[in-house]
Amino acid sequence: MVVLRILRYNPAKDERPTFRNYEIGPTAGMTILDALIHIKENMDPSLTFRRSCRSAICGSCALTANGKNLLACNTQLSALKKKRIVLEPLPGFQILRDLAVDWEPFFDKYRAIKPYLITKSAPPAKERIQSPDIRKRYDDAAKCIMCSACTSSCPVMWTDDSYLGPAALTKVWRFVADDRDEATEERLSMVSNEKGVWRCHTIFRCSESCPKDIDTAGCLEFLRKKVVWYSLRGRV
Amino acid sequence: MKKHDVIVVGGGLAGLRAAWKVSDFADTAVVSKIHPLRSHTGAAQGGIAASLGNATPDSWEEHMFDTVKGSDYLGDQDVIEVLVKEAPQTIYELEHLGVAFSRTEEGKIAQRAFGGHTKPRACYAADWTGHTLLHTVYEQCVPKKIKFYDEWFALSVAVQDGVCRGIVALEIPTGRIEIFHSKSVIITTGGYGRAFKITSNALANTGDGLNLALGAGLPLEDMEFVQFHPTGLYRHGILLTEGARGEGGYLINRTGERFMKRYAPEKMELAPRDVISRAEQTEMDEGKGIDGKDFVYLDLRHLGAAKILEALPQTRDLAMSFAGVDPIKNPIPIQPTAHYSMGGIPTTIAGQVIMDEKNTPVAGLYAAGECACVSMHGANRLGTNSLLDAAMFGKRAAESAIEYLKGAEHQPFPEEVCESAKEKVRRLRVANGPESAPKLRHELQETMTQKCGIFRDEERLDECLAKIRELQDRFQRIGIGDRSLTFNTEIIEALETQNLLEFSEIIVYGAIARRESRGAHWRVDYPKRDDQNWLKHTMAFKKEGKIELRYKDVTITKFPPKERGY
Numbered sequence: 001m002v003v004l005r006i007l008r009y010n011p012a013k014d015e016r017p018t019f020r021n022y023e024i025g026p027t028a029g030m031t032i033l034d035a036l037i038h039i040k041e042n043m044d045p046s047l048t049f050r051r052s053c054r055s056a057i058c059g060s061c062a063l064t065a066n067g068k069n070l071l072a073c074n075t076q077l078s079a080l081k082k083k084r085i086v087l088e089p090l091p092g093f094q095i096l097r098d099l100a101v102d103w104e105p106f107f108d109k110y111r112a113i114k115p116y117l118i119t120k121s122a123p124p125a126k127e128r129i130q131s132p133d134i135r136k137r138y139d140d141a142a143k144c145i146m147c148s149a150c151t152s153s154c155p156v157m158w159t160d161d162s163y164l165g166p167a168a169l170t171k172v173w174r175f176v177a178d179d180r181d182e183a184t185e186e187r188l189s190m191v192s193n194e195k196g197v198w199r200c201h202t203i204f205r206c207s208e209s210c211p212k213d214i215d216t217a218g219c220l221e222f223l224r225k226k227v228v229w230y231s232l233r234g235r236v
Numbered sequence: 237m238k239k240h241d242v243i244v245v246g247g248g249l250a251g252l253r254a255a256w257k258v259s260d261f262a263d264t265a266v267v268s269k270i271h272p273l274r275s276h277t278g279a280a281q282g283g284i285a286a287s288l289g290n291a292t293p294d295s296w297e298e299h300m301f302d303t304v305k306g307s308d309y310l311g312d313q314d315v316i317e318v319l320v321k322e323a324p325q326t327i328y329e330l331e332h333l334g335v336a337f338s339r340t341e342e343g344k345i346a347q348r349a350f351g352g353h354t355k356p357r358a359c360y361a362a363d364w365t366g367h368t369l370l371h372t373v374y375e376q377c378v379p380k381k382i383k384f385y386d387e388w389f390a391l392s393v394a395v396q397d398g399v400c401r402g403i404v405a406l407e408i409p410t411g412r413i414e415i416f417h418s419k420s421v422i423i424t425t426g427g428y429g430r431a432f433k434i435t436s437n438a439l440a441n442t443g444d445g446l447n448l449a450l451g452a453g454l455p456l457e458d459m460e461f462v463q464f465h466p467t468g469l470y471r472h473g474i475l476l477t478e479g480a481r482g483e484g485g486y487l488i489n490r491t492g493e494r495f496m497k498r499y500a501p502e503k504m505e506l507a508p509r510d511v512i513s514r515a516e517q518t519e520m521d522e523g524k525g526i527d528g529k530d531f532v533y534l535d536l537r538h539l540g541a542a543k544i545l546e547a548l549p550q551t552r553d554l555a556m557s558f559a560g561v562d563p564i565k566n567p568i569p570i571q572p573t574a575h576y577s578m579g580g581i582p583t584t585i586a587g588q589v590i591m592d593e594k595n596t597p598v599a600g601l602y603a604a605g606e607c608a609c610v611s612m613h614g615a616n617r618l619g620t621n622s623l624l625d626a627a628m629f630g631k632r633a634a635e636s637a638i639e640y641l642k643g644a645e646h647q648p649f650p651e652e653v654c655e656s657a658k659e660k661v662r663r664l665r666v667a668n669g670p671e672s673a674p675k676l677r678h679e680l681q682e683t684m685t686q687k688c689g690i691f692r693d694e695e696r697l698d699e700c701l702a703k704i705r706e707l708q709d710r711f712q713r714i715g716i717g718d719r720s721l722t723f724n725t726e727i728i729e730a731l732e733t734q735n736l737l738e739f740s741e742i743i744v745y746g747a748i749a750r751r752e753s754r755g756a757h758w759r760v761d762y763p764k765r766d767d768q769n770w771l772k773h774t775m776a777f778k779k780e781g782k783i784e785l786r787y788k789d790v791t792i793t794k795f796p797p798k799e800r801g802y
Contacts, residue, residue, distance in 0.1 A: 012722040031558075041674040045726040046718040050270075053438040055474045055554060057367060058274040074557040096409055097723035103271070116375035117334030126288075127331040129343035135336065142336040142361075142368060146273050180334065 001025035002077055004035055006047070007088040009095050017095065019086075020044075032072035032087070033061055036099075048098040056211060059147030063099050064088040069149040069209040090152035105161070106148045109168040113190060117175060118183035134179045140214045141174035150206035150216045156199055163199045164191065166206035166216040173219040176226055184226075188236045192227045200224075239646070240265040240383065242637055243403055243418045245390045245445060247272025249366070249623065250605025251424035252373040253630030254637075255382050258422075261638045265383040267390055267405050267416065269440065269728070272374050276426055276438040277626065280366025281550060282479035283350060283358025284330075284627070285620035286323035290340055291347040291356040296320045298355055301795060303621060306352040306508050307614025308755035308765065309797040310458070310773070310790055315585050315612045317793065319621075319628060326628050327359050333376050336361045336368040338547075348547075349482040352508035352618040352802075356482075359620075363477045363550045369623060385416075389728055390444065391657035393421055393601070394650050395452040398591070400600035401647045403448070404657040408728060411721030413661060415654050419644040420600040420637045423448060423581060423589070424630060427606035429462075430732075431740045432574035432689070433681035436468055436475035442732035445607040446739045449581045454591055454598065455777045457609040457788075459579035459739065460746035463617055463756045464690050466512035468573025470531040472558050476551050476570060478619040481505040483547050486535040487516070488567065489524040495532075500802040507802040510616040510756045513572040517690045526569060533567035540564075572690055576617050578756065579743075580609040582775065582788075587633030593775045593788040600640055602633035611773060614790075615755020664730050669713035673730040676707050676714070680736055688744050693761045697748045704741045711737055738778075745783045746774045767797050 001023055009017035022039050030038075033051055040047045049072070050060040056074040063072055066086055077085065093101035144167065151157055151165035164172075172191055175181040191197050197220055206216040230236040240263045244255045247268035255266050266272065287294035299320040304311055331337060331345060338346040338361055350358040361368040387408040394401040402418040425445030429437030446456055466487070467476040481487070487505050489495045499515040500507035507515075520530050536544055536551075541564045544552055548563075555561045555568045581603040582590050587610070589601040604610075605626040612625060680703075687700035711734060718726040752766035753759050772787040 010720055010722055012720060040726070041672075045716070046720065048723050048725055050274075052270055052274050052440040053276060053279050054472075055279060056557065057279050057364070057550075058270075058276070058438065060270065060274045074553075076557075097720075100723055111378055114379070116378055117372070119332070123328075123332040125328075127328055127337075127345050130339055131343050132339045132341065135339045138336065139362075142371075143364065145278070145367070146371075175334075178334070178336075 001083070002027050003084045004039070005084060005086045006098070008098050010097050011095065027077045030077050032065060032075050032077060035077060036072060048100050050100050057145060059145035062090055062147040062149040062152070062211070064090060069153045071147060071149070071211040074211065090148060092152045092158050103148060106151060106167070109164050110146065110171065113164060113168045113172050114183070114187070115171045117178065117181050119180065120182045128180050130179060138174050138177035141170050141177065141219050143212050143214055144170055145212060147211060149209045149211055153205040153209040155203060155205065156201055160199065162195045164196055166220065169197060169223060170214065170216045170219040173223045176223060185230065185235055188227050188230050191223065192231065192236055197224045197227055237415045237417055238265070239417045241418060241641055242420045242422065243267055243416050244422045244424060245403060245448065246424035246426060246607070248275035248424060248426055248605060248626065249277040249369055249373060250626040250630035251422070252377055253627055254422045254424060254604060254634040256373060256377050256380060257631045257634035258637050259380045259382045262641050264381070265385060265416065267385045267388045267403065269387060269389045269408065269444070271386045272384065273371065275370060276441055277370040278367045279438065279475060280623055281363040281475060281477035282482065283348060283360035283365050283620040284327065284369065284623035285350070285353065285357050285618070286327040286359060286624065287320065287355065287357050288324050288327060288345060288347060288359065290344045294355040294357055296323070299323065299357060302353050303612065303618055304795045305800055306616055306618040308616055308800055309767070309771065310614030310754060311612050312610070312791040313793040313795065314791045315610050318585060319612050319624060322628060323624055326624065330369065330372065330627060333372050335372045338362055348479060349506060350619045351478050351481065351506045351512070353620070358479065358482060360479060363479050363548050366623060369627065389731065390448060391660065392653050393423070393448040393452050394653040395454070395598055395601060396650050398599055399647050400598055401649050404654045406661060409723050411724060413658050415649055417646055417649045419641055419646055420602070422633050422637060423603040423607055424605045425607045427577035428739060429574045429577065431680065431684050431736050431743065433685040434468060434473040434571065435574040436465055436473055437574065442735050443577070443607070443739055444732065444735050445603070446581065447735040449589065450738060450778055453779070454589060455582060455775045456739065456742055457579055457582035458611060458774050459743045459776060460750055460774060461578035461615050461756050462574055462743065463509055463576035463578060464513040464572040465509055465575035466516055466572055467534050467570045469554060469558055470569035470571050473573035474554055474558055475573065475575065476534060476554060476568065477548070478509070480534060480536060480548055480551050483543060484539055487512070488533045488535050489519045490526050490528070491524065495519050495524070503802040508616055508618060511802055513690050514758060516572055531569040531571045534570045535567040536563045537565070537567065574685070576622060577606055578609070578611070578613045578615065578617055580607050583608050583610050585610065586636040587629055588636055593786045600644060602637055604629040604633040615757060661727065664716055664727050665719065667714050667716045669715045671710045671714040673711070673714050673733045676711055677733045677736060680704065680707055680740060684740060688747060691758055691760050692747055693759060694748065697744055701741065701744045701748065704737060704744060708737050708741070742776045742778065742783060746776055746785065749785055750774065771797065
């Protein structure tokens with residue numbers, strides 16, 4: 001048996017968030033998401049959470065389990081090695097209901113950094129040529145599923161709303177590292193300030209919490225190096 | 237009331253491509269029940285097809301023949317020809333938008349082998365091709381003027397006098413129901429795999445768009461054709477890409493035999509999906525599953541760690557997270573899993589929804605991607621043709637809408653469509669019967685997998701139909717525990733269950749009628765393809781609770797049907 005202690009909050013009727021306990025078992029082979037679905041279908045239909053692909057690619061089900069940000073769908077209950085598991089919505093966001101948070105501020109930052117390939121030259125008739133080495137340089141960053149586990153785990157983000165945060169900055173690196181993109185200087189200028197790369201305190205919680213094993217802090221470090229290099233030459 | 241020129245329902249690859257295109261010409265909104273980046277396009281793994289010839293020389297003619305043969309000659313050849321001819325240009329356009337394709341040594345888009353394709357023409361990004369396509373196209377929508385209504389659930393589409401007038405949708409976070417008045421609607425809501433218990437599909441893939449069409453009195457086409465993918469992770473159904481076999485993976489049974497040599501001696505593990513899924517099921521039925529159970533092995537060990545880590549990283553992660561198996565060291569337990577919906581909302585080659593078997597179009601209404609049936613996949617889709625379908629026909633539907641909008645005005649929105657949508661939700665909000673929607677859904681999924689799966693026969697299909705009707709009846713007596721208007725996912729799931737129950741009846745009804753075996757529809761009591769009587773598309777209408785089947789000819793241009801062997 002495992003006790004799931006879940007933070008419940010419906011802002012339309014509850015004064016404040018409160019924990020409720022759900023005892024379930026047997027739990028062999030069960031993921032956190034399986035457990036949430038089990039509770040919703042059999043114990044409490046009002047339990048609210050987001051989910052879709054249940055295979056760690058859609059980014060819907062990020063939450064906090066025993067203090068760690070992760071995806072509910074690819075985390076086995078047994079991997080948490082506890083009989084009592086505390087589930088909370090991602091920190092740093094407003095709660096819409098229970099485990100579902102308001103992602104608008106997160107996506108505002110995503111939109112703010114121009115998260116799309118910018119090209120100025122006309123495209124060739126066929127594909128643009130890109131070496132496998134360059135492709136490898138942004139492989140990690142392009143794998144990001146925008147689940148927000150990293151940004152929500154960042155203590156700087158908790159205290160400073162204006163900080164772009166690791167997910168948005170990793171997206172900036174994804175385009176800076178891609179030699180098809182022709183807006184490097186614009187991008188580096190955009191992040192060379194106290195809302196961008198210089199606000200990161202290299203706490204590494206982002207890299208620690210990424211469910212896709214992306215070294216987000218490493219991406220920020222690459223970005224910082226680029227910013228410095230371009231600054232030294234007066235290009236940023 | 238919201239007002240736009242075009243409403244795109246659904247935010248996956250087809251929907252985003254449509255919105256991306258049409259928004260340069262018209263006031264565009266995307267209405268999606270989940271954030272577009274959560275769409276199931278992102279779970280597509282192996283690749284997107286085009287005869288670029290980057291690996292070996294290739295041609296659109298070969299791509300066309302492979303697709304026609306793969307479809308078991310049910311695919312419309314005029315549609316297939318357009319698709320394969322335009323495929324290379326579509327891939328180049330996607331590459332120019334920023335898709336992170338893997339590269340050859342000389343820097344071109346890398347291509348790998350895939351089931352049913354005679355040439356390596358799957359353009360890929362490791363094994364997360366769908367992910368990069370979805371994210372790239374969404375990214376390119378950011379600078380466009382597109383209004384996104386995320387987490388709005390579409391309840392109805394309004395069609396009156398053959399003209400589309402908009403939709404009614406429910407805002408999930410608040411429970412508010414609103415009219416979206418528009419000149420045009422493009423439905424891109426994805427597939428219907430969640431009608432089955434073992435499926436690769438997301439929990440969100442409940443085929444809601446099909447019910448939008450049915451609710452507007454429109455037919456559905458070829459619904460009985462459901463593809464079972466041969467490599468779903470055992471017990472979970474989660475997709476492990478065909479690219480794993482494209483890279484050289486083996487399928488083995490309990491004796492360690494590569495059993496495909498007895499079913500498809502030439503193509504072996506790269507035969508089309510219907511052929512391999514039947515082979516696996518036959519092995520299991522004969523007790524040759526691993527330990528006599530309902531699974532066989534996908535063996536990648538001989539590929540070596542470097543190859544697996546470079547080309548199949550997600551496959552390895554999925555096997556480790558969900559089955560506790562590292563494919564570098566051990567074979568992966570797999571079973572067939574309901575994967576792709578060949579059937580759907582019938583459209584013309586231009587993406588326009590049609591209202592009958594005579595191809596009469598509905599003005600202003602379009603559909604594209606997996607929810608549509610255009611039909612290029614016929615009775616069995618080839619891997620990597622679906623991303624191509626979504627990317628291309630999403631854009632084509634938008635181009636048709638752009639033409640239509642030049643002369644179109646907002647037509648009055650029929651109030652009764654909104655009233656009946658509101659009434660449907662209101663009934664659920666106060667429902668206090670003894671039945672539970674999740675339980676009905678599980679019973680449906682169990683029944684569909686058992687009785688309308690890889691091997692079908694009249695007796696089991698009849699039982700399946702009776703069961704679905706019983707479940708529809710019991711749905712009238714469900715209870716809802718959550719009375720809140722705020723983010724009420726219990727109500728949304730009940731609406732989805734209602735949708736599943738509606739169109740599953742049509743899947744089974746069509747399967748009973750079709751007394752032949754073609755592509756993914758295999759009748760053990762009629763094990764031969766019957767071109768004399770069944771070389772035709774099913775068009776299912778539902779009027780006043782009764783299903784009526786009519787049929788439509790298949791378009792054959794270059795390749796007359798012949799026997800299909802691999």
